[in-house]
Amino acid sequence: MIYFDAAATSFQKPRAVREAVYRAMTTMSSPGRGNYASAAMAADTLFQCRLELGELFGVENPEQIVFTSNATHALNIAIHSLVRPGGRVVISGYEHNAVTRPLHAIDGLSIHVVNTPLFDQEAMVRGFQNLITKGTDAVICTHVSNVFGYILPIASIAAVCRSWGVPLIIDASQSAGSLPIDQRLLQADFIAMPGHKGLYGPQGTGVLLCGREGLPLLYGGTGSNSRDQAMPDFLPDRMEAGTHNVPGIAGLLAGVRFVRAMGPAAIRRHGYTLKERLLSALEGDAGYRVFGSHDYDKQAAVVSLLPRDGGSEELCQQLSDRGIALRGGYHCAPYAHQTAGTIETGTARFSVSAFNRLSEVDTLLRHLKSLQK
């Protein structure tokens, strides 16, 4: 199978990730629960993963790195911490349901959507400037659209938030591991990311970088303050109730090391090369509508396309029958489709990882062309 669905999960993992998961399952128990060797090994692994994530994302204090089940879990914690019933939030209009569903579950919340055209970063910043007001509970913004690969100007948006004193939550699901993210520079209140996409960890891992204290979403044992029936008032324990996914985090640590060894910038360049091959080949093709920008700073290695006659799901099924994995439909992001004008059709999404090759893109292109005949 040729796998072009890394925006959902990076399916091909470094061998070191599989080995780390196995090693953890055979040698580690629960961190923070005992002095014995297997608990200490688990605790050391978690701590090392926090340290290396901190080095990758500019978080100096490893206590401010919280492990979650996925980015959705991390986003729910962040939103729960900052957004109150009857409050007001501003979003870009390219957010995933992992952001918008938790928002819609909050009673009386006023959701303001910037809603500017694809790849127009200046309009996006102006939109935030126009919609943010004093008293806005939070801005919640995706860094990269999971549907279109559109890179939002997150540093400028963060600056606008700081100028208003409005908290910022960043969904880095599609950017962590390939685009620069530095918490020291962004000063975001929370940055949420999955472990299983651009960080090449196993499914079931996620991370929340905390620029501030927050509220727990889950309550339970933490291995600390055990006589107290309130959750600890310190990170990371406050947000990490229950037993950790130790094998997952061990795999995530191996994935983070893979990313650091290869370098996020090199991974991004590789993705750009593959994306450009697809984009350039399909732009002049009357059979497809393709959503892209050649600007290196405006589109990550995620491209949506749509057959002129036929649906996105049908196209993906035909490709699947030929051994090529793309995702069709809405990609859990109806807001993004509404903003981009594809809400009636959805799109077929092409997304790559460090393991994809140009020859695989060429194979995809051959099949796309043959399907038009």
Added chain:
Amino acid sequence: MNQYLIVCRSVTQAQRAGRLLTSAGITNRVFRSPVGLTERGCSYSVKVRESSFWRALALLRQEGIHPVKAVRMEGGVYAEVPLV
């Protein structure tokens, strides 16, 4: 020889403290605190020698690590050390 326990709020804070002290050349060991050292229940401590204790404490504070408390361990008896 007397030992000092620097009691931390969590395993993560204790690990952070332990790594910092190790990098400064201070021998230490991170382990679960004996029951009863804090009123709030389970915690982790960093054990250091008496000769290193005040330097260790100063280093930790310099890095923003503020222990819950510190105790001196002498002949199996713990005595709290005022952290002022």
